[in-house]
Amino acid sequence: MTATEKTDVLIVGSGFGGAITAYHLAAGGAKVTVLERGPWLTGKDFDHDYLLGSSYTKVFDFVAGDGMSVLGGNCVGGGSVVYFAALPRAPGYVFERQGSIGRRMWPAAINRESLDPWYDRVSEAMPVTQQDWHDVTYAGGLWAAACDHSGHTANPVPVGVDAEKCTNCNWMMAGCRFDAKKSLLMNYLPGALEHGAEIRPLHEVQKLTRTDDGGYVVHYNQIDDVDYRVSTGSGEIEAKIVILAAGAGATPPILQRSEEALGEMPHAVGRYFSGNGERLNNAIMNEEAVGEVLGLQRPNGKAYEANQIGKGPVVACWDYVDAALPEYERFSMEQLYFPPGLGTILAQTPDAKGGPTWFGKEKKEILKKWKSWLTIFLMTEDDNEGVFGPPPPTGNSFRISQQMLARGPLAYDPTPNTLRGWAMADAKAKEIIEKDGLAKVMPWTNDVVGAYTVHPLASCRIGDDPATSACDDTHELRGHPGIFVTDGSSVPCGLTVNPALTIAALTERAIPGIVAKARERGVDVTYGASLPKPIFTSVANPAA
Amino acid sequence: MVATPEFLDDVQAMTLEAFADTIVPGNKRSSSDRAIAGVCEEPGAVESGALELLADPATGVAEALVPLSGLLNERATEYAERTGLTLDEEVPAFVALDYDHRAALILELTARSNPERDGWVLLAQFSNIAYDSAAHRSTAEALADGHPGLIQMGFAKPDEDGLWRFSDYSYGRVLAKRHPSTTESGSPA
Numbered sequence: 001m002t003a004t005e006k007t008d009v010l011i012v013g014s015g016f017g018g019a020i021t022a023y024h025l026a027a028g029g030a031k032v033t034v035l036e037r038g039p040w041l042t043g044k045d046f047d048h049d050y051l052l053g054s055s056y057t058k059v060f061d062f063v064a065g066d067g068m069s070v071l072g073g074n075c076v077g078g079g080s081v082v083y084f085a086a087l088p089r090a091p092g093y094v095f096e097r098q099g100s101i102g103r104r105m106w107p108a109a110i111n112r113e114s115l116d117p118w119y120d121r122v123s124e125a126m127p128v129t130q131q132d133w134h135d136v137t138y139a140g141g142l143w144a145a146a147c148d149h150s151g152h153t154a155n156p157v158p159v160g161v162d163a164e165k166c167t168n169c170n171w172m173m174a175g176c177r178f179d180a181k182k183s184l185l186m187n188y189l190p191g192a193l194e195h196g197a198e199i200r201p202l203h204e205v206q207k208l209t210r211t212d213d214g215g216y217v218v219h220y221n222q223i224d225d226v227d228y229r230v231s232t233g234s235g236e237i238e239a240k241i242v243i244l245a246a247g248a249g250a251t252p253p254i255l256q257r258s259e260e261a262l263g264e265m266p267h268a269v270g271r272y273f274s275g276n277g278e279r280l281n282n283a284i285m286n287e288e289a290v291g292e293v294l295g296l297q298r299p300n301g302k303a304y305e306a307n308q309i310g311k312g313p314v315v316a317c318w319d320y321v322d323a324a325l326p327e328y329e330r331f332s333m334e335q336l337y338f339p340p341g342l343g344t345i346l347a348q349t350p351d352a353k354g355g356p357t358w359f360g361k362e363k364k365e366i367l368k369k370w371k372s373w374l375t376i377f378l379m380t381e382d383d384n385e386g387v388f389g390p391p392p393p394t395g396n397s398f399r400i401s402q403q404m405l406a407r408g409p410l411a412y413d414p415t416p417n418t419l420r421g422w423a424m425a426d427a428k429a430k431e432i433i434e435k436d437g438l439a440k441v442m443p444w445t446n447d448v449v450g451a452y453t454v455h456p457l458a459s460c461r462i463g464d465d466p467a468t469s470a471c472d473d474t475h476e477l478r479g480h481p482g483i484f485v486t487d488g489s490s491v492p493c494g495l496t497v498n499p500a501l502t503i504a505a506l507t508e509r510a511i512p513g514i515v516a517k518a519r520e521r522g523v524d525v526t527y528g529a530s531l532p533k534p535i536f537t538s539v540a541n542p543a544a
Numbered sequence: 545m546v547a548t549p550e551f552l553d554d555v556q557a558m559t560l561e562a563f564a565d566t567i568v569p570g571n572k573r574s575s576s577d578r579a580i581a582g583v584c585e586e587p588g589a590v591e592s593g594a595l596e597l598l599a600d601p602a603t604g605v606a607e608a609l610v611p612l613s614g615l616l617n618e619r620a621t622e623y624a625e626r627t628g629l630t631l632d633e634e635v636p637a638f639v640a641l642d643y644d645h646r647a648a649l650i651l652e653l654t655a656r657s658n659p660e661r662d663g664w665v666l667l668a669q670f671s672n673i674a675y676d677s678a679a680h681r682s683t684a685e686a687l688a689d690g691h692p693g694l695i696q697m698g699f700a701k702p703d704e705d706g707l708w709r710f711s712d713y714s715y716g717r718v719l720a721k722r723h724p725s726t727t728e729s730g731s732p733a
Contacts, residue, residue, distance in 0.1 A: 048707050049684070050677035052602040057679075089731035123729065130730040133718045144719035154720035158730040167709035177707060229604075299712055308700055309710040318723045321732045332732075340676035340697070345669055359567040359668060360647050361583045367568070367676060370697035400666065401604040407662065447656060448665060497732065 007033040008523040010218045010239035012205045012254065015078020016500060017245030017486035019188040020122075020507040021514065026195035027529030028515055033237060034197060035220055037204035037246070037395065038074035040541040041081070042185055046175030050341055053226065056174035057403040062342065063249055063396065064405075067450040068275055068386055068412030070249040071342070074228075074404075076201050076541070078247065079488075080183040081175050083500055084312025085160040086334070087128045089119050090495040090502045093323040093330065097493050100383050100415070105492040107464050107473030110509075118505040123158075125531040126182045128501065131156040135163045137310035138298065139374055142285070143335035144315045145294040150432045154317045157334065157498075161311055170310050170337050179538050180311075190539040191532025201541065204231075204395050205254055208242060208483070209261040214521070215240045216482065221394060227402040231394065240521045241482050241514070245507075246396075248273065248456035248489035249408065253391035255460065255470075255477070266478040268470040269460050273386025273410060275453030277331065277494040279378040279422045280338070281429045282347040283439040284369050293436045305371040312337055313377060313498075320428065321496055328381045328417045331425040332496050333432075336377035343375070346444035346452065358445045374439065376429045379496050380421035384458055386412040412451060455499050460489040462506075474513035475506075482521055484514055549599035549609075556613040557595060559636045563616060564594035564671035566646040568693070578635050581643035587692035593681065594674040598667070605666050612663050616653075623649045 009025045011018045014036040026032040039058055047054040059075040060082045073079040092112040099105050122128075136144065136156050144154040160182030172181050179186065189199065202223040209217045218237050224230035244251045252270035259265050290296055291303035298306070316334035337343075348357035349366045357363065366373075389409035392398050397406035414422070426443050433439045444452065462485075463469025466478055475490055477483040486507045488499060495502055515527040548557045561579035570588025572580050580590055599606050613636075620637035623645070624630070631640035638646065653664040673679050675693030678686040684706045687694050702708045725733040 048702060049682055050673075050679050051682050052600060052679050057602075089727070089729060091732040119729070128729075134714055134716050136715075136719070137713050138715060141715040141717075141719050145715075148720035152720070153723040155722050155726055155730070167707075167711075168713040169708040169710065171708060296715060298715070305698070306713075308698075308708075309713050315720075318726075318732045321723075323733075340699075341673050341679060344676045345672045355644070356647050356651050359650070359672065361569045361643070364568050364584055364588060367693075368696050368698075370676075370699075399604070402602045405604065405666075405669075448654065448668070450656075 004217070004236055004238050006238045007031050008239065008525070009241045009243065009518065010035065010237055011243040011245060013078055013245035013247060013487060014076045014184070014189065014199060015073055015080060015245060015247060015487060016184065016504040017507050018078065018243065019184040019192065020504060021243045021245065021486055021511065022192040022197045023188040023532050024511045024527065024529055025515065025518065025525055026192045026197035028525040028527055030518060030523050030525040032192065032197040034199040035203040035205050035218065036076050036199060036201050037223060038076065038201060039225055040076040040201040040544070041175055042538040042540045043179060044177070046177045048169065048171045048177060053403065054174065059175055060404065061406060062404050063408035064449045065408045065410030065412060068410055069449040069452050070408070070410065070456045071454045072247045072249050072456060076199055077184045077189060079500060081185065082173050084172060085181050086157045086313045086498040087126065087160050087501040088158055088497045090497055091321050091323070094495050097327055097381065099493055101468050105463060107462055109473045115505050115509065118508040119501060121508050121531060122501060122504040125187050125534070126160045127534060128158050128160055130158050131163065131314060136314050137168060138304060138306035139310050139337060140314035140335045142290065142296065142304055142374055143376065145296055146432050146438055147317045149294060150435050152317050152319050152432065154315050156314060157316050166311055168310050170308055170339070172312055173339055179536065183538060185538035186536065187532045187534045190535050193539065193542065205246065206394055207254060207257040207261065209258070211238055214482065216242045218242060229399045229402060240523050241518045244483065244485045245487040247487050248459045249410065250396040251485060251487055251489045252388045252459045253396045253409070256388065256391045262480055264479070266466065266470040268468055270388035272384040272458050272461055272468065273388065273412065273456065274382050274384045274458040274494045275386065275412065275451055276455035276457055276499060277380030277382035277418065277421055277496065278453045278455060279380060279425060280444040280452065281376040281378065281426060281441050282444060283374040283376060283433045283441040284350070284366050285372040285374055285439045286437055287372055289437045293438055307337065307371050307373040310337055328421045329424060330496055331378055331380040331421060333425065333429050334377045334379070336375045338375050346448055348442040348445050350440040350442050358448060374433070376433065378425040378429060379494065380425050381496060382418040382421065382494050383415040384493055385415050385418065386410055386459065388459065414451065455488065457488045457491045457499060458493055460485045461492045462490045463492055475510040476517065482517065484510065486510055549595055552609060555636050556610055559613040559616055559638050560595055560598065560609060561590045562639045562646060563650070563667055564589040564674070566643065566650050567668050567671035568675040569643065578639050581646065583643045586696055589671045589675045592675040592678060592691060592693040594671045597674040597680040598670050600680050603670055605670060608663055612667060619653060620649060
């Protein structure tokens with residue numbers, strides 16, 4: 001009989017919540033094992049290619065639920081490999097949000113002021129940089145000029161992008177070929193490896209059970225590197241501490257599946273999911289009006305025609321990110337790029353004349369104007385109305401395609417608050433971008449795959465109230481000592497801005513408490529490592 | 545010319561082509577072309593390789609194509625009966641519908657209220673993807689071969705090494721005032 005493998009700290013997932021904990025716990029002396037369901041790609045593995053099976057389909061998952069579809073990372077580095085690297089801090093009012101529970105959703109210990117030192121640390125480690133207008137792409141510049149024309153402000157957003165190395169190829173959702181994007185493969189993960197952490201790709205955790213001495217057994221399946229529907233083996237690892245950081249779309253099913261062995265889960269596990277209030281609007285720019293009204297011109301004589309050029313979102317209007325406005329009426333409006341494939345099917349034609357809006361002959365006419373598209377990304381305040389149904393047999397979904405496309409158990413029925421927030425943000429974006437004939441704009445349809453989020457949050461959230469939060473303010477799962485949740489699922493609510501830096505800052509903040517609990521559970525670990533040294537080439541799998 | 549997957553017979557292939565052509569319509573390949581409705585002047589999803597993509601095992605829908613094509617014709621027959629249309633029996637029922645009726649039926653099939661919508665949504669998604677990103681082919685090769693969708697959308701060609709770089713990317717000037725409450729970190733307050 002083979003002895004069960006043992007580790008001190010088992011981390012599920014290698015995105016922000018997993019990589020940051022892996023670094024600090026390994027640097028503090030713990031034996032750390034990270035299980036990541038996706039592959040480990042780096043540098044030249046990141047293709048410029050939409051071909052099925054290229055990095056574009058390998059590194060993220062698109063899980064359609066009932067009323068909400070979730071796009072999430074599926075690789076070593078998690079969301080940081082596929083993200084657009086917009087890294088703003090959450091505005092102060094977010095921490096005071098009450099949502100539908102009638103009292104503050106965040107733990108009393110956390111507000112913007114108390115989180116700022118942790119934001120500072122992550123910003124230094126990534127690092128986060130501020131762009132100037134020369135870094136701002138045509139799409140961002142066009143959005144800024146349109147905002148200005150309507151009397152609004154617009155900010156270049158803080159980013160994790162090395163402007164010197166960036167080629168503005170806009171393939172960053174498939175991973176950055178040029179190592180210009182600051183993913184976790186360039187800071188926390190190489191730091192964790194240097195301190196002896198082990199990262200195992202293509203290991204999908206299914207459930208936890210308990211050991212006799214109060215530790216946990218983590219049960220995983222190994223996943224085929226081409227066909228993710230296929231399991232190539234399975235195994236178990238014993239750990240004294242488990243960190244769940246599988247992502248807000250994947251952590252709840254692991255806990256739901258573990259309930260039989262571990263006992264009752266907190267009510268908030270798999271509830272209160274937020275899609276960060278996200279909503280996409282697609283403008284078809286009138287090139288002539290862009291030139292005449294905004295006075296914009298490129299060296300090639302075109303006014304715009306630059307949808308394909310750039311590096312994701314670079315400019316946001318924060319005029320409605322305003323503490324003076326009531327909850328559900330605050331939102332940011334950020335210029336974005338969405339690549340074809342996922343980014344065109346949901347765009348609606350403004351000229352449907354009673355026919356279909358998201359397919360058909362009128363839709364094709366706007367596809368032919370793709371170069372003149374401008375995508376406006378709205379992050380509003382939703383109502384945490386997402387609920388996970390029973391978990392699928394494995395993973396977080398029923399996989400349809402070999403990679404990427406899947407069907408999941410999340411149900412999301414937007415409340416009147418959410419619908420009103422979306423409508424207000426849609427109307428404001430329309431007012432700005434259609435002024436003086438600049439464009440025609442339509443929101444993406446929710447009729448095909450429901451609403452759509454690239455920033456799933458809050459499905460195992462922290463809080464002070466046991467009835468409405470799964471974890472306490474140390475991120476420990478209520479009633480299950482030694483299990484911590486540090487991914488986007490721990491964030492209590494939508495942030496009205498991109499959440500990556502907040503997930504990371506919350507994780508940095510949680511580390512001292514996790515270290516203390518680990519010591520109580522017999523792990524020889526200390527807290528106090530300096531930040532990881534950034535490297536300039538994304539780290540490869542040492543076992544490859 | 546785009547190849548038809550071998551496991552589909554003529555009826556099945558025509559039916560699925562007619563579906564893909566409703567998602568991203570194209571022009572007829574010949575005067576006898578019945579699958580393509582011919583409501584646009586340039587090639588659409590079919591000539592972009594929709595059937596080739598759908599039949600790719602990586603999509604996970606290949607095995608469902610034969611049953612879906614049969615079901616689509618059943619639904620088209622029901623639709624015709626319901627709306628009082630007389631269908632040309634020389635071609636599959638869905639193909640016998642004109643473009644507007646095909647579109648109306650696809651709206652019904654993909655509606656949130658239809659419990660069997662998943663299969664139709666997948667067919668629609670991959671039909672669109674064949675046109676807008678040619679996911680059955682390497683993107684650089686597809687562009688070099690004049691892939692209809694990518695060319696019509698104006699997708700730029702890559703550098704010689706197959707990678708995209710845009711040296712011309714910025715208006716390079718201040719285009720708006722920053723929010724007055726922006727903090728030192730560049731974030732909202």
